[in-house]
Each structure stands twice: as C-alpha cells, then as structure tokens.
Amino acid sequence: MIIQNSEQTTYDFTAHLTHFCRVLRSHGLLISPQETADVMRALSAVDMMDRGRVYWSLRALLLSRRDEIPIYDSLFERFWNFEELPLRPHIESDDDLVGGAKEFRRTPSFAMMPEEDESAQNTLVQMLRTGASSRATMTPPDLSVLRADELSELSTIAARMIRAMASRPGRRRKRHPRKGIPDLRGAMRLNLSSGGDAVVLPRKRRVPRTPRLLVMLDVSGSMERHVQLLLQLVFAVTQHTKRVETFVFSTSATRVTREMSAPSFSEALTRVGSVVRHWSGGTRIGEALAHVNTRHEHVLTRYTTVLMLSDGWDTGESERLSEEVQRMRRRAHRFVWLNPLLGSDDYQPLTRSLQAALPHIDYHASARDVESLKRLPALLR
Numbered sequence: 001m002i003i004q005n006s007e008q009t010t011y012d013f014t015a016h017l018t019h020f021c022r023v024l025r026s027h028g029l030l031i032s033p034q035e036t037a038d039v040m041r042a043l044s045a046v047d048m049m050d051r052g053r054v055y056w057s058l059r060a061l062l063l064s065r066r067d068e069i070p071i072y073d074s075l076f077e078r079f080w081n082f083e084e085l086p087l088r089p090h091i092e093s094d095d096d097l098v099g100g101a102k103e104f105r106r107t108p109s110f111a112m113m114p115e116e117d118e119s120a121q122n123t124l125v126q127m128l129r130t131g132a133s134s135r136a137t138m139t140p141p142d143l144s145v146l147r148a149d150e151l152s153e154l155s156t157i158a159a160r161m162i163r164a165m166a167s168r169p170g171r172r173r174k175r176h177p178r179k180g181i182p183d184l185r186g187a188m189r190l191n192l193s194s195g196g197d198a199v200v201l202p203r204k205r206r207v208p209r210t211p212r213l214l215v216m217l218d219v220s221g222s223m224e225r226h227v228q229l230l231l232q233l234v235f236a237v238t239q240h241t242k243r244v245e246t247f248v249f250s251t252s253a254t255r256v257t258r259e260m261s262a263p264s265f266s267e268a269l270t271r272v273g274s275v276v277r278h279w280s281g282g283t284r285i286g287e288a289l290a291h292v293n294t295r296h297e298h299v300l301t302r303y304t305t306v307l308m309l310s311d312g313w314d315t316g317e318s319e320r321l322s323e324e325v326q327r328m329r330r331r332a333h334r335f336v337w338l339n340p341l342l343g344s345d346d347y348q349p350l351t352r353s354l355q356a357a358l359p360h361i362d363y364h365a366s367a368r369d370v371e372s373l374k375r376l377p378a379l380l381r
C-alpha cells in the first residue's frame with residue numbers, strides 16, 4: 001500500500017505499519033506476525049484518513065492488557081504523524097524475535113492458512129485469517145471430521161441444564177405419591193371398590209414448565225477451533241427438549257432448528273452443512289441479533305433463556321450490538337454468553353463488542369472445554 005502526500009513524498013504504508021507493530025513488541029506488547037496480519041486486513045476495511053477508526057482498529061487488535069494503553073497512545077501519535085519510531089535496544093536483532101515467539105498469546109492452527117494474493121508476493125507479512133473479519137463466505141463446511149466421542153458426557157451436562165432451568169412450575173399437574181394437593185376426582189375412582197369411602201387419597205403436584213432455549217452459535221473464522229464442541233452441546237440439549245430454537249451466524253444468521261433435531265449427530269451435521277453457506281467468514285453479531293429480534297420475535301418470551309456462544313470478535317458497530325442485546329434481554333428471561341476464550345491465560349474481554357454487551361447480560365461464562373461446561377448447570381439453576 002503506497003500513500004502519497006501533497007509534496008509528492010511517497011510512503012510505503014505496509015512497511016510503516018509492520019515497523020510500528022515491531023516497535024510495540026519491543027516495548028513489551030505481545031504481538032506476533034498474526035496480529036500484524038490482522039491489523040493490515042482490518043485497515044483495508046476502514047477509512048485510512050479517519051484517525052479515530054485507525055486508532056481504535058489497531059488498539060482492539062494489538063492490546064491485550066489495560067496497562068499497555070499509555071505505551072500505545074504515545075507511539076500511535078508518532079506512527080500517525082509518520083515520525084521516526086526507534087526500536088528498544090533489547091530487541092534489535094532477529095534472534096530476539098524468534099526466541100520470544102513462545103510468549104505470544106495466540107498459536108497458529110491448521111485453519112489459519114495464507115490466502116492466494118499475487119499482489120502480496122513482495123510484502124513482508126502475508127494475510128492470515130485470524131481474529132475478526134468482515135468478509136462473507138459461501139463455502140460449505142467440512143463437518144465430516146467432527147468427532148462425537150464426548151457426546152455422552154455432553155448429554156449428561158445437557159440433561160442437568162434442562163433440570164436446572166425447569167424450576168418454574170407449569171399449569172399441568174401430575175400424580176405424586178406424597179406431595180401436592182389432594183386429587184378428589186382420582187380418589188373417587190380409586191375408592192369405588194370400597195363403596196366410595198376415601199381409603200386412598202391420591203395427590204397431584206404441578207409439573208415443572210419445560211424451559212424454552214434460544215441458542216445463537218457463532219461459526220465465524222475465529223470460532224473454527226471451538227465450533228465442534230459447541231455443536232455437540234447444542235445437539236445434546238436438543239435431544240432433551242424440543243423447545244429449542246437454534247441459529248448459526250457469522251456475517252448473516254441462519255435458522256437450523258429443524259436440522260439440529262435429527263435423530264443422530266452425524267445426520268444433524270450433514271443437514272446443517274447443506275443449508276449453511278457462511279461458515280468461517282467474518283462476524284457481525286449485532287446484525288445477527290437484529291435478524292432474530294425482527295423476524296423470529298415469537299421465540300422470545302418471559303420463559304426464554306438465550307445462550308450466546310461466541311468469542312466476542314466482531315466487525316460490526318458496537319452501538320448496534322448493545323442496542324440489540326438490550327432489546328433481546330428485555331423480552332427474554334435470561335441472557336447467558338458462553339465464551340470459549342474465557343479462562344485462557346492472559347485473556348481479558350476487552351474487545352469493543354464485549355464491552356458493549358457485558359453490562360446487559362446476566363452471565364459471562366467459559367465454554368473452553370467439557371470441564372468448564374460442567375459448571376454451566378449450577379450457573380443456570
């Protein structure tokens with residue numbers, strides 16, 4: 001990317017941005033080539049002449065701790081004015097770059113492969129699909145590799161979740177040997193053989209109301225390594241109650257309630273893969289919530305518990321996300337955000353989307369692995 005000012009001075013912005021990331025790392029920030037690739041992709045989607053958008057885009061992707069903000073602010077001023085950015089002495093050599101790689105907060109996965117781009121052959125950093133992205137995809141997912149070996153354990157967790165949420169008594173009553181009100185009609189039938197004398201007095205109690213669940217599953221690129229476990233959890237919950245509405249979203253939202261109610265997990269995956277075409281794309285959580293609030297508002301009642309399964313990486317407007325979360329929370333019984341990154345080392349929910357949503361949700365819990373999901377029923381009780 002080349003920028004030319006009024007005095008016909010040419011700047012290589014790619015090299016300038018790469019050097020800025022390297023200077024931030026020399027000051028102690030945990031920045032790897034993956035973070036550098038993230039900011040290049042993010043800046044390609046915003047107005048480069050808008051200082052505020054550039055500032056917040058870089059800050060959201062490069063900072064992981066609150067105490068890094070003063071360092072970033074001071075260096076960003078020099079970066080924006082194209083002033084010289086000297087490296088700190090202890091990281092002048094490439095050996096230090098390689099030796100410090102073990103401290104990076106992210107690790108590459110098989111899904112983070114560089115895209116083909118002929119124009120990027122001479123650039124220093126290749127673009128990798130990590131973090132939040134605004135790109136929409138139409139490629140069907142390869143769900144045949146998903147494993148169901150932990151499905152039995154997840155089924156137990158799902159059953160406990162349903163029992164924990166089914167605490168509100170319903171209108172229907174069921175015969176109980178000890179508890180409940182006397183069943184006079186049943187007593188007359190049972191005591192016909194004794195001439196109508198009330199020898200046996202049966203009782204009835206209210207049956208707990210079956211809870212309604214609204215599941216929103218993020219299937220964007222940043223969630224690719226977690227979506228297998230969360231799909232298994234959603235399928236297990238669907239097997240224990242039919243009052244579940246399931247949506248998957250990235251740049252758009254798709255209702256997959258009918259597909260997830262298949263008799264087997266493998267068949268459910270096949271059906272979901274055939275109808276969802278926006279896997280591993282970008283993320284716009286606010287638009288996905290607006291889709292449900294507008295077109296499927298009938299699923300939101302005072303008995304509905306909303307389960308949002310997402311890492312919080314988002315390229316949409318944080319103001320709209322906040323508005324849609326509040327709108328959904330006002331109509332539902334409870335809003336639970338399950339974050340697969342929560343509980344990881346040095347992770348803090350500092351993204352703009354999470355900061356906008358957290359004040360309006362009931363619980364922000366971890367969905368990192370099966371062990372963290374075991375604590376979910378106690379949270380919902």
